[in-house]
Amino acid sequence: MALTTDELAAVVARDIPAGSYVNLGIGRPTKVADHLPGGSGIVLHTENGMLNMGPAATGDQIDPDLTNAGKVPVTELPGASYFHHADSFAMMRGGHLDVCVLGAFQVSATGDLANWSTGAPGAIPAVGGAMDLAIGAKQVFVMMTLFDKGGRSKLVAECTYPLTGVGCVSRIYTDVAVIDVGPDGALVRETFGITLDELSDRVPVPLKSV
Amino acid sequence: MSRTRILETVDEAVAGVEDGSTVLVGGFGMAGMPFGLIDGLIRQGAGDLTVVSNNAGNGEVGLAALLKAGRVRKVICSFPRQSDSYVFDELYRAGKIELEVVPQGNLAERMRAAGAGIGAFYCPTGVGTPLAEGKETRTIDGRVHVLEYPIKGDVALVSAHRADTMGNLVFHRTARNFGPVIATAATTTIVQVGEVVAAGDLDPEAVVTPGIYVDRVVRVEQRRYTVEGAR
Numbered sequence: 001m002a003l004t005t006d007e008l009a010a011v012v013a014r015d016i017p018a019g020s021y022v023n024l025g026i027g028r029p030t031k032v033a034d035h036l037p038g039g040s041g042i043v044l045h046t047e048n049g050m051l052n053m054g055p056a057a058t059g060d061q062i063d064p065d066l067t068n069a070g071k072v073p074v075t076e077l078p079g080a081s082y083f084h085h086a087d088s089f090a091m092m093r094g095g096h097l098d099v100c101v102l103g104a105f106q107v108s109a110t111g112d113l114a115n116w117s118t119g120a121p122g123a124i125p126a127v128g129g130a131m132d133l134a135i136g137a138k139q140v141f142v143m144m145t146l147f148d149k150g151g152r153s154k155l156v157a158e159c160t161y162p163l164t165g166v167g168c169v170s171r172i173y174t175d176v177a178v179i180d181v182g183p184d185g186a187l188v189r190e191t192f193g194i195t196l197d198e199l200s201d202r203v204p205v206p207l208k209s210v
Numbered sequence: 211m212s213r214t215r216i217l218e219t220v221d222e223a224v225a226g227v228e229d230g231s232t233v234l235v236g237g238f239g240m241a242g243m244p245f246g247l248i249d250g251l252i253r254q255g256a257g258d259l260t261v262v263s264n265n266a267g268n269g270e271v272g273l274a275a276l277l278k279a280g281r282v283r284k285v286i287c288s289f290p291r292q293s294d295s296y297v298f299d300e301l302y303r304a305g306k307i308e309l310e311v312v313p314q315g316n317l318a319e320r321m322r323a324a325g326a327g328i329g330a331f332y333c334p335t336g337v338g339t340p341l342a343e344g345k346e347t348r349t350i351d352g353r354v355h356v357l358e359y360p361i362k363g364d365v366a367l368v369s370a371h372r373a374d375t376m377g378n379l380v381f382h383r384t385a386r387n388f389g390p391v392i393a394t395a396a397t398t399t400i401v402q403v404g405e406v407v408a409a410g411d412l413d414p415e416a417v418v419t420p421g422i423y424v425d426r427v428v429r430v431e432q433r434r435y436t437v438e439g440a441r
Contacts, residue, residue, distance in 0.1 A: 064434035065385035071239040071440035084390040086322040089315030128289040132315030166338035
């Protein structure tokens, strides 16, 4: 069976080493936070200026001055710290974050990422911190469904959407497979409810298997 | 006494902003948005403004109200499109406002550079993307970098938590965001705070923005909003 978003979030969480500093992108990757094991010492970074971010705030906890990158009210954990935007992105760009998990429209077998614009006419361009995150963290994971609503593979030989970063993604976590990408091409690490042959038939890039 | 002036009213605080100014506006969504100063700027009447801010307004308050009043010619930001950015969206689709999209970290660092006297800097963000097209590049340590120039403001509008009479500032949680950066990057930095305390009443070790960056301070009743439809 293909994985649900929550099951996939648990798989991503499983692969984040204890003690890592981690940034979770807005949307689907946010769910990874719900599956990080207690006591792992993983510290969440939010680009709007905080380390050791806690879960979403509810009721009386809601403070409009304390939000995540998606502008959702959140909480602080003991040992949290606040800093301004230039410091927050220096942390990212300076290679201090261990892992960043982002969503994507397309990822190429060599690790190019397209996740900020479909280039559609009339669309209002908006990039936020995606380009800074893509080139900053030591490891960039992408979390997405492998196929779009029309059944087309989002893992491609070359991205057709405008790029966010070149050669920046190290691994994609999808509902049907976990695949390493990079200079050596695509390497399937794990599949869910699909055989390697079926996968190879539906994905337009050569797949190797571990 | 310091150079920082503590003013009684918002109208005094925003006096003198000229048509055509570049205005740096603090805030990430609604957090840290200087609502009182923007209302004052709308009353003051300056127009044809270039606004530099992370977003392009939420709902119809703060930056969105300034846009709606027709005072802004151009927005330089990282993320205009949000769940409640309909004021900007309509102006943009009607061709009534210019937009320059800048990656968020570059936006912050370009203003930091302006405040720090840096002429330009090489940065790996955006290499190979449409946002770096036409920009000078250089390979440093085997990695391609893009040359980025500072963004300097005529005016910065900042919301902070508390100031002392020297203009030293402390912030509250993630409402800090761009405040300390833009405070350094404008000719005139104007700050609204919830409270002004005597010099000596802020812990010098905890000051986030030293008063040297702050020209005018005004106390306002701080308004706070959450972003509708955020997820």
